Amino acid sequence: MLLNKKGFAVVRKIAITGGIASGKTRVAEMLAGMLDCVLINSDEICRRMLEPHGEGWREFSRVFGSEYLAEDGSIDRPLLRKDLFADESIRSRVNNVIHPLVKNTIRTQMDRIVASDGNSRVLVEVPLLYEVQWENLFDAVIVVYADYETCLNRLMNRDGMERDVAVKELESQLPLSEKVVQADYVIDNSGMMPDTNKQVEHLSDLLSRNRCATPEG
Numbered sequence: 408m409l410l411n412k413k414g415f416a417v418v419r420k421i422a423i424t425g426g427i428a429s430g431k432t433r434v435a436e437m438l439a440g441m442l443d444c445v446l447i448n449s450d451e452i453c454r455r456m457l458e459p460h461g462e463g464w465r466e467f468s469r470v471f472g473s474e475y476l477a478e479d480g481s482i483d484r485p486l487l488r489k490d491l492f493a494d495e496s497i498r499s500r501v502n503n504v505i506h507p508l509v510k511n512t513i514r515t516q517m518d519r520i521v522a523s524d525g526n527s528r529v530l531v532e533v534p535l536l537y538e539v540q541w542e543n544l545f546d547a548v549i550v551v552y553a554d555y556e557t558c559l560n561r562l563m564n565r566d567g568m569e570r571d572v573a574v575k576e577l578e579s580q581l582p583l584s585e586k587v588v589q590a591d592y593v594i595d596n597s598g599m600m601p602d603t604n605k606q607v608e609h610l611s612d613l614l615s616r617n618r619c620a621t622p623e624g
Contacts, residue, residue, distance in 0.1 A: 418546040418614055419521050419528050424536035425551035426583045427576055428561035430596040434551045434607055435532045441611035444528040445520050452509050457482050466504050492575050506539050514544060528614070537586050549610070550590035552583050553597045 423438065425431035432448075439446035456463030459480045467475075467482065475490075477483045491498045513531055520529045533541060542548050553561070555577070562573045587593050592610055596603045 420517050420545045421528060421530045421547050421549065421614070422536050422542065422545040423530060423532050423549040423551065424534060424586065425596075426553070426558055426580055426586070427534075428558040428565060429551045429553040429583060430561075430603070431532060431534065431551040434549075434594055434596060434603065435530060437604070437607045438549075438611055439530045441608065442528055442530065442614060444530055447513060447516055447529060447531040449509055449513060449531065449533045452512050453505055456505065456508055456512075463505050463508050466508070467501070470500060470504050492572075492579050495579075498579065502535075502539070510539075510541060510544075513541075517544070535580065537581055537589060542589070547591040547614075548589070549592045549594060550583070550586045551594045551596050552587055553595070555583075557597050558583070 423431055423435045425434075435446060435448075453463065455461060457467060458464060464482070475483050475487045487501070491501060513533075517529050517531065520527055531545070533539075536542055536548065558577060559570070559573055562568060562576060563570060566573075568576075592613075594603060594606045594610065
């Protein structure tokens with residue numbers, strides 16, 4: 408586990424990220440429970456915004472028209488997901504529509520939470536944190552790591568994907584090896600859950616002290 412590179416700083420706004428099928432959501436839920444803090448999920452914010460006539464939906468419809476809309480006006484998510492991982496230009500256009508809205512919502516929610524109580528913390532799950540360069544919004548960043556083959560097998564088993572489709576999804580994001588070197592903390596979730604649990608407990612203890620030691624040397 409990597410110790411906080413930012414030095415002896417109070418850690419209140421914490422991001423947790425990783426890769427597809429690395430297990431970041433489970434780790435985020437565990438850590439939030441141990442820290443007794445609010446957990447914000449950026450994907451949930453995005454989903455709410457893209458509900459029919461929501462803020463994100465209106466902007467999405469302005470950019471894409473009815474191309475990805477079902478008969479009831481909702482976004483055809485399976486069709487959109489297929490094209491997102493097949494066409495980088497579509498992925499970029501969607502990101503340009505929704506990411507600024509999600510970022511503003513996260514920042515507003517975090518500021519409200521930490522302003523409400525001098526000792527409060529907030530944990531935010533952001534799968535594409537480094538891809539969208541939001542790391543400076545947070546006091547610390549945790550990366551949930553799992554090796555490539557583990558992520559690939561989990562993704563195929565979880566979503567019933569063929570290997571070539573799963574590979575395209577994994578390769579649409581930055582490699583986890585690149586995220587790890589930028590992180591303040593790393594949880595290795597490649598193995599069994601008891602091992603992951605121990606790492607999360609240790610990290611919870613570090614963060615609960617409200618001050619984080621710098622690496623030795």
